[in-house]
Amino acid sequence: MNVKVSVFGLILLGAMTAVFPCYADDGGKGLTIAKERKLRDEGWKDSEAKTTMVLRNSQGEENTREIRTLNLEVANEGDKGLTIFDEPKDVRGTAFLNHSHTGKPDDQWLYLPSVKRVKRIASRNKSGPFMGSEFAYEDLSSFELEKFKFQWLKDEVLQGVNCFVIEQVPTDEFSGYSKSIAWVDQKDYKVLKIEFYDKKATLLKTLTMADYQQYLGKYWRPLKLAMVNHQTGKSTDLLIRDLQFGKGRTDADFDTNALQRSR
């Protein structure tokens, strides 16, 4: 089913590209910008934070989720992440471990506290919603150069900030998107906005990142991420607090034994 959809999407995308030979070759500028963005974010080692997710339906009714996240930077590979669910209370104690990879599917596990079971999850398709929110699993995975083909489209001023506008086409056929367009601040390479296009190349969601703070004198992190789904009218805000770096965590804090112990 999914394979069919994505094949159809690719054909559609191919057809459109043929009809509208839209972008001239950017001479590798898009990739250069993406590399610089990645380079500037290297070396943060580990971080942890608490996050409130505010889910809003098209009528504006709100629902909240509370999670804690721990992240470990892995050089030349995808990062590792551990997410512990605190609210809603029926899922409290549930924990999700993700080892993201470049060039192959992520390794994912779920810890189910009621039966004390660590369950491996098939993770080929990461387009599904995270905790019923407007964020897909793939929106929350770490930024890796191998995951996209980049193209610089133009420079544009966004909210008074000079930005590069970069088109990112996912290399993973199982991605839920045909492309995304990112506004990257030219000074600090902070990503201020991303537009996600579905497999039919229609605008699906817009993510805006705000309240950027600098950590360890180097790394910029947004403390508010707002995702709006244009097709359903729903939206989700991620409000991050108590973000801390340098706890000295290691791989041993991100294996299935640690997952079982997570509280």
Next chain:
Amino acid sequence: MPPKKMKTLSRCLLALLLPCAFANAVPSSQLGPVTAQDTLWQLAKTARGTAPYSMYQTIVALRQKNPAAFVGQNVHHVQLGAVLHLPSAEEIAQIDAKAAEAKVEADAIYWQQWISAGKQNKPQAAPWPLADATANAAPIAANNSAAYVTSSSAAALPQVLAKVDAAPPANSTIAVSASEPSPPEHASAEMSILAEPIAETSSIDSDTTLSGETRWFPVKSAQGQSQLAVSLSVFQEWHWQSADEKSSWSFSPYVRLDGEDSERDLLDIRQASWLQVGDGWELKAGVDQVFWGVTESQHLVDVINQTDLADRPDGETKLGQPMVQLSLLGEWGTLQTLVLPWFRERTMPGLDGRLRLPYPINRQHVQYESSAEQQHLDWAVRYAKQIDQVDLAVSYFDGTSRDPLWLMPPQQNELLPYYQQMQQWGLEGQWIVDSWIWKLEAIRRATHNVDYSAVTTGFEYSSIGVLESPVDVGWIVEYQYDSRGMQALTPAQRDLFLGARIAFNDEAGSELLFGLGQDLQNGSTRIGKLEASSRYNNSVRLRLDAWIFQTDNVAEPIWWFRHDDYVQLGLDYYF
């Protein structure tokens, strides 16, 4: 005082002291003059503010910014009366967190040696910058007393008490008492870094789940039990974790009361265990639950915990098991060793309950093959390894079988549970291929009268966003085999299980699980279940479960349950 005790004490003191310290803290670019009441931790904490740096980084940055204020370059030895200039965020950020940790800890050892040696000369200090943080810290630790040998983690910091040679810090202040005579040339405040660990402070979490269930059996029972049954249960969990996340303690009692069947009444300790985590090992002692396995329709390999069968017919609920468990963890895999000193009997519905056997069970005369009965020392071992997209595990269990046989004494219409000794090899494997997980569980079990094998194998396939909706469906297909055939005590001898787990991905987290176990040799024998649940609000979840048991063959184990189809409504309240 043992270090452990000191740590706890210091933490309590810190809790008392910190609010006062903060009340007076005025943010500025300078701190001080340093008084005898100040602690290094407070100073560093004020210096750090809310910035996301480790306390170690801040302490080292503070010393670098104020070289003259620290005696002998030792971070723990601040001159009394010194005015400290606060490092900027950039300056703190430049300090390597790991190396800073090693420096602060190594200095603590030098500093303590200096105190023990009667404060001769100046305290020594670890060099900075450290060429190799770990290489420097290790030999120092090795020279020292046992209490500090393992000081490689954040936990070690609070152990280093400032006033080791003075009165124990049980008085109202933990800093240097002003009356202590100190020579003018050493007008130094001995900074107490008693205190707050790098990680969050330890605390006790309490979680309570209150559940109510109503079962309705549409078909009247031949034995006259009620068609409606109500039960209530409380599951209380207390959990404590040390600030360094190395030790934890859990206590989780569970109580169930049934309106009809007193055999369903239960007071169980689901968990009462202490866990210590080291570098490459974990030790757990107490009552706990251990799950082994990969398949969904049944759990052949999972033999550590006894089943609370009275709770639900699929046996997914387990009783707490007393155990000592040592796990060794490494790149090479995980090796788990268990010693199980006490046996728990299976819970079964009683005379007034449904889903019961045709005769009463005499639990006063439980029979054991071993003369040690419940005290037989069982043991088990399991080795597990992940090789890329393949997970493998091999396990061995030697001890009392969790599955009872039923003895019927002559001229008595009652059943005696009989627990044999058994040796079981278990194999678990799963292979992840894109959206497919192929699964296998196999056992070889030996008891004194029968050796048999059993296998569950199949796959789980996940489809995400079915028909362009947010709905995910996990399809489960598993084949169940038991070499005993019709002699098996389980319904799963040559059966096919088909299941679907539907996640609606809505705000209410609605889920639907449907499963059907079809006997492949006897077409009229099948078990079906439906589990639906949805969130009512942040604290309440509603459940609807339904079961069917169908057979026309008296030799099938589910023959006795063929009139016990039921629908159950449940409500869970979490607080």
